[in-house]
Amino acid sequence: MFVTAVALMIVAVLLAGPVPIWLATADWPARSPAVALVLWQAIALAGGLSMIGSLLSFGLIPFGENLFEGIRSLAGHLVTGTLPAGTSFGSVLLLCAALILGSHLLLNLAATFSRAGRQHRRHRHLIGLLSDPLPSHSGTRVIEHDAPVAYCLPGATRSATVLSRGLLQLLNADQLRAVIAHERAHLLQQHHLVLLAFKSWHSALPWFPIANRAENAVALLVEMLADDQARRVVDDRTLATAIALVGSAHEVDPLGTDVELADGPDHPFDLVTPRVRRLITPPAPLTPSAVLFVAAGAAALLLLPTLLLSLA
Structure with missing residues (x-):
């Protein structure tokens, strides 16, 4: 669980800074804006999932050895009103942060569309x-x-x-x-x-x-x-x-x-x-191989946090 949490944190940091900065300053998106738009959406979704998943994984460490066991254990302790041995204030704070951040993003999305x-x-x-x-x-x-x-x-x-x-x-x-x-x-x-x-x-x-x-x-x-x-x-x-x-x-x-x-x-x-x-x-459009490379990168970005969470 700790390794997964660290890996998700690294992915979240990369998608919160270096990767979007590189993409925003690159010249190639003007050559194939549709491909660049797909990549931007993958960065946003993967970044948000990695950020929330990292907080959740760190907070669930005292509750179990993997994500699903930790969630089941957390649900049981919430029903009984107890906490497992070794649970720190930091773990509770991280769990609250994951819940608040996820809820904030979803509610803000709904409010914006409404x-x-x-x-x-x-x-x-x-x-x-x-x-x-x-x-x-x-x-x-x-x-x-x-x-x-x-x-x-x-x-x-x-x-x-x-x-x-x-x-x-x-x-x-x-x-x-x-x-x-x-x-x-x-x-x-x-x-x-x-x-x-x-x-x-x-x-x-x-x-x-x-x-x-x-x-x-x-x-x-x-x-x-x-x-x-x-x-x-x-x-x-x-x-x-x-x-x-x-x-x-x-x-x-x-x-x-x-x-x-x-x-x-x-x-x-x-x-x-x-x-x-x-x-x-007019710039030359991206070559088919370059388009395939960017599309594969976008797919990898979406799959990476999901796989890390499922393997936690």
């Missing part, structure tokens, strides 16, 4: 009242706003792409098709679910610097994925021009929950420049 659902429903209701349909594009609504704005509103049964009058006046027909294809890619690929999960992680651990780095990196990757879908509709230069024109005026929350104007140097993260650069000078 809050986003309410915001989306309220936003869709307001858009229905304050916008008009765009006849040439089904599922697209136009709001009377001078700034160029484009975002998507996901929904279980009804989704919408929202454009502003200012955007329609700014872009030509090809650029407008690119923007609409980009926003619809967000809806089709359910990017809001991934973004909400990482938003939840960041809000649950706001003091954890890697959570902020991960949320920013994932937000950029889903924008690149939507760009790749739009590239099937228009050429790269047209899409890059549309992104630059719209992005220079504002930045939209990818979840469609808030529409905020950029505030210059205080703006938290640049989702425009890397995408325009990627379209102007």
